[in-house]
Amino acid sequence: MRTVLLSMLISLLVIILFSVAYCIFRQRLGRTVNEYEENLEKLRLDLYSLNRLVYIPKQDIPSGTVLTRDMFDIVEMKLNIPQAEFIDETDMGKVNMIYLPAGTPVLKMTVADEKLPDDLRELEFNMFLVQSNQKKGDFVDVRIVFPNGENYIVLSKKKIVDIIPEENTIRLWLDETEIHNISSAIIDAYIHPGTKLYVTKYVMPELQEAAIPFYAANEAVLNLMHKDPNIVEKASDALARELRASLERNLNSVAAENIGRVSSGVSEEMSKSKKIIQPTENSDSDTNTYTNHENSEETEFYN
Numbered sequence: 001m002r003t004v005l006l007s008m009l010i011s012l013l014v015i016i017l018f019s020v021a022y023c024i025f026r027q028r029l030g031r032t033v034n035e036y037e038e039n040l041e042k043l044r045l046d047l048y049s050l051n052r053l054v055y056i057p058k059q060d061i062p063s064g065t066v067l068t069r070d071m072f073d074i075v076e077m078k079l080n081i082p083q084a085e086f087i088d089e090t091d092m093g094k095v096n097m098i099y100l101p102a103g104t105p106v107l108k109m110t111v112a113d114e115k116l117p118d119d120l121r122e123l124e125f126n127m128f129l130v131q132s133n134q135k136k137g138d139f140v141d142v143r144i145v146f147p148n149g150e151n152y153i154v155l156s157k158k159k160i161v162d163i164i165p166e167e168n169t170i171r172l173w174l175d176e177t178e179i180h181n182i183s184s185a186i187i188d189a190y191i192h193p194g195t196k197l198y199v200t201k202y203v204m205p206e207l208q209e210a211a212i213p214f215y216a217a218n219e220a221v222l223n224l225m226h227k228d229p230n231i232v233e234k235a236s237d238a239l240a241r242e243l244r245a246s247l248e249r250n251l252n253s254v255a256a257e258n259i260g261r262v263s264s265g266v267s268e269e270m271s272k273s274k275k276i277i278q279p280t281e282n283s284d285s286d287t288n289t290y291t292n293h294e295n296s297e298e299t300e301f302y303n
Helices: 002-049 176-191 219-227 231-302
Strands: 051-057 072-078 121-125 139-145 151-164 169-174 196-201
């Protein structure tokens, strides 16, 4: 009887312990499931909160370009950057301060408000000395150097709107003050023989500040401009003709020099070829002589 009661007591105790353990397990499991679901929901919210509508350039955009809607695709991306940091429709018409590669989201910090001045005009120049590696979109200074070595900046950090290298022609956007300064510089170069106008390129325009122009037209130039309104056109034509003549002289001298080098090289190669051919001909002659001698001996033997 005692054994039966002991067995029942032990069984009851085991059941109670198992029930308690199961209740504890269920509580902990429920708490874990709740925490997991809360974390999962938080991750969903976080992931959704990373959705950004961004403007992606269809093609590379050089710095200093006025942005328009047709330059971009609008794409939804997951990025850990606030939406307000990216450009939107309100930024169209602004100018990008740095180079924008295709396929990269554009941030607001890379663009700036820049209203085009009313007196901005596009001008074409063919009297500047232009570097051989310059291309459309480069930022340049236009400088003037006098025969005595004095060197001044006339125009600072101007973007080459277009360039025709074979015609030594570039196009720039200038305001009224800049037009006045470059006109004065052209006349200065015209009335002072040996004076040159040339263009220098910025290495990293995104990081380099514009130089400060420090050329000022002298009184004689201003008086000449006042007396003859057509003097700028005359000076431009004269400088362009002078520059073209200089280029042609250089091309002719280079061509003559190259012709001399080619002639010299051909003569040298012909001389080397003759030296190589002569021993070969002598060897062939000796071989023929030896062969003829053998043939005569064989004829005598058979006879």
